[in-house]
Amino acid sequence: MQFMLLFSRQGKLRLQKWYVPLSDKERKKISRDLVQTILARKPKMCSFLEWRDLKIVYKRYASLYFCCAVEDQDNELITLEIIHRYVELLDKYFGSVCELDIIFNFEKAYFILDEFLLGGEAQETSKKNVLKAIEQADLLQEAIEQADLLQEVRLLTDP
């Protein structure tokens, strides 16, 4: 996979992940082009389109479009499944996810994606394992934050 974009029906980018090195300018141009192309398509059209030398696979979930670019030989259907799997993961993590969850917790959405895909390849095919890894990392983060807090409280109360 070359990149993944999430954007809203209004064309606002909600998440972007690039697995190929491109400059900011190119990235911006590509996402602008694609968002326009996809938003122009009607609901009953197929989920695949050929774009430059890539294949674009996209799917709309509620108000969000999920869009991936894969190479010519890649399997479009498994890419659709990757998108679906990611949506399921978000759903499990946030508990019936909505666009706002992703906007306000965009770093979490990235962490989940990073546990699921690495370098554009599916890294973990078990949903359970992905969520477990995220939970543990979150626990670790909370433990650190709590320790920090305790330290500050100690400093305050015990000058």
Added chain:
Amino acid sequence: MALKIVKGSIDRMFDKNLQDLVRGIRNHKEDEAKYISTCIDEIKQELKQDNIAVKANAVCKLTYLQMLGYDVSWAAFNIVEVMSSSKFTYKRIGYLAASQCFHESTDVIMLTTNQIRKDLSSPNQYDTGVALTGLSCFVTPDLARDLANDIMTLMSHTKPYIRKKAVLIMYKVFLKYPESLRPAFPRLKEKLEDPDPGVQSAAVNVICELARRNPKNYLSLAPLFFKLMTSSTNNWVLIKIIKLFGALTPLEPRLGKKLIEPLTNLIHSTSAMSLLYECVNTVIAVLISLSSGMPNHSASIQVSFSRHAHTFSLKYLGLLAMSKILKTHPKSVQSHKDLILQCLDDKDESIRLRALDLLYGMVSKKNLMEIVKKLMLHVDKAEGTTYRDELLTKIIDICSQSNYQYITNFEWYISILVELTRLEGTRHGHLIASQMLDVAIRVKAIRAFAVAQMATLLDNAHLLTGNTQRNGICEVLYAAAWICGEFSEHLEEPMVTLEAMLRPKVATLPGHIQAVYVQNAAKLFATVLRGHEGVPADSMVAQETSQLLIDRLPLFVQSSNLEVQERASCILQLVKYIQKLQQKDVEVAEEVTALFAGELNPVAPKAQKKVPVPEGLDLDVWINEPPSGSESEDEGRKSKGKAVFAKEESRHTKPRYTEVDEKELAKRREVRKAEQANNPFYIKASPSSQKVYQDGVGVEHIPVVQIDLSVPLKVPGMPMSDQYVKLEEERRERNKADKKKKKDKKKREKGEKGRRRRGDSGPESEEDITPAHMVDIVTEEMPENALPSDDDDKDPNDPHKSICWAPCVNTAGYGVDQPPLYLSPHPSLSLAPHLQVCDIQGNLQDGSQVVVSVIFENKCDSFIKSMEFNVLDSLNSKLQRPDGAGPHDGLIVPFQLPPGISNEARFIFSVQNIVMPQKLKGTLTFIVKTDDSSTHEKLDFKLHFTCTSYLITTPCYSDAYSKLLESGDLKGCSLKLEGVNQPFHHLLARICFHHHFSVVERIDSCASMYSRSIQGHHMCLLVKTADQTVSIDAKCDEPGLLGNVLDEIKLTFSQC
């Protein structure tokens, strides 16, 4: 100190966190840019603080702003600071920001190497994980080089969580730093059998991706993958493995046979559409690689796939897969015609375009009309001109493909073209026009019909030109006017058409069309005169016609278009003159007709090239010697000066210039060629020179069958192609009935035998459809005496083609099936204990180069590496080495060989003289690596370049062949072989196969054969056989080469 930390955390409470920022942006919809610029200022302040928590918060906000499209590259160093925090919370943010914002040209990446290395070896697996994830996004060649070893170690980490990530990221590392592949590969291979399924699937992923780029090196892993495929139940892994096999099968057809069964099983058992799709794709690849094909399988796959295809938006993929199948198994796709036609109704344009592509490939004589009819319906319905234009071009492509192969009724086709002219706003008027012209010129039988249709078009020209939007379509009037004029003898009412062509409205058409109108009005005029002369009552009509022209032409004489103006004034004067004669009752019709006598015939695009050079004409020789600049002045002065006294003297100087030596001539020729190449006015052979006017002579011998038409020619008004479809169907029915009658008759006659014949009433086969009228497409003209080698595409010496030739090193260029050039007909290379160079095949590139393919096979149990191939050059043949290499340096073989593996390498040799066979000595040095030691080994071999290997199979026609023999340039030689007791055709096949000849003609036990060397020597053989004795009379323009080839032929027969 303590106070400072506390103060920091209190400050933090007043800072915006990410949520606040997002909320703020949402609340400032009107002045978003302004709000964000204040936020960025705040962030800049926050980044200046020492507190890492504040910094991390700022970086997190920046990452969000980066996504919104703001430039945050200025904060790259702060991101690195956050990355290097010891606390996971901040490190996580830091790496996320880095993976989103860094790219290869970010210079701070250099500073991160050590930090990343530290994180990779962190005792906390989440630190390591975060570093690996981040690295996968911003790894640079430098980072890959420096960290490759650390990541490789992680591939054997105790935790599967880390192993999995490390394996996956290795792929990125390989891409950036390919040298790391070799040392890491064994470990990667190990991971294919990792106990953890996640790690295993990661390894499969990486190897599949690698193999897609270079499948050859991964053939040895096929058994392992085969095992995985049959045992794994993980669809994600299966898809990758099946994709890998799809890449491997073209290299190893045996693999394909083995795969078919498990794949078909999967297809029938799986419920996952993605897996099914992958299986189908690979099966298609397998079927393509197995040239024999297995139609049953493909049919079953087809059915299973198309069953799903219309349930979902999988249509698109189904069509894609079908187009792949179509190339090899057109029959199995044709049965899904209806399904594909349905797809034309789809809302999605990409699906419709795919379906159109498919239709192009699946038309036959039988279904063409039906398919085009459906397409015409779509043309009417289609919204948007782009898609409609696409439909239009497709209809024309479909009908005209392979020289109108599938059209059985050209009347129908003409009416389709006429219907297409009614399209609003198409850009393809020109295309329709050229089709009309092509059909009218090349299909003689249709001319009368075409002329009638075109006359109607001209009469209704206002329909086409009325709307300014429809400009594109008026091009068809060009064709219509020309056809009506050129074939005016078929016009029923030439007067009416002539009047239509001279309407004032014509003056609004583009210039080039008006010009054609004017010219063809003159042709029509001639026809009218001819029709009405001699009958006194009609002479009035003829005079009226002249008057009409004289009245209307002045409009065109005033045209601003030069061409129109010139033609109109010419013709006007002519008509005025004719009118004068008419008034004196002089018969002029014959003379006027003579102006346009002769018929136009299509000329093949290659015709120009085929004109043989008349004997004794050397185009490279000066006709008049051009005196060189300075000398001519000199002479001029001289002759001026001396002319008074003696003329002879000046003449005397002339012969001096003709004595230019060969070298000088060659030089001048080069200069002239270069000049011509750069001169835009020098006409080179180009397709545009296809059509030329010709004398009436030479037309008669074109085989055109005169026909009697079974269909009424005159259809009132604009024709509907549907009528022709119906008529055609009726005709076919009739034909079929006739045939059946005949067969029934036969059946009765044959009595008993007839009973075995059933199937008569079965579906009509393609062959049963006879064309409506025996329409014979006029073949494109070739000049008389053209050299009859029809496939000059194959001519490797053609300078125009050599450009395409050069890069095609492997099998012969652009699809021409050329047998490999055996440099050594029998493997003459000695066997080494470890290595067998088992096959040498050569392929020629140009007149002086020979390509030798060598297959290296490792027959021992150890690993072989560092192979170096070297040949001792002779004066005549040299191994081509890269620039800068010395003449004795070896070439490094670009691969290594694990045990039991073979691989192929190609070497290019330049050869100067091809008259003599050559033997080159060479050595191959290599290192054999066993578990505990490695030894340096050497293998000597000989390469045998026979003279046969310089011959190319070239077809030749008998008349060119006899011309060649008559020319007397060839020297003869003969050979007798005794005791050959093979059938004659075996013998010929043997010569063809081993010595690259082709049979020109064979009569009983006598055959003539031909071949050509890479440097263009002709070689002709006359082979006769009688009582086990074969005599070969040979002729060639190079006796030395001939002698050697004959010796080699003798050797071939002595060995069998």
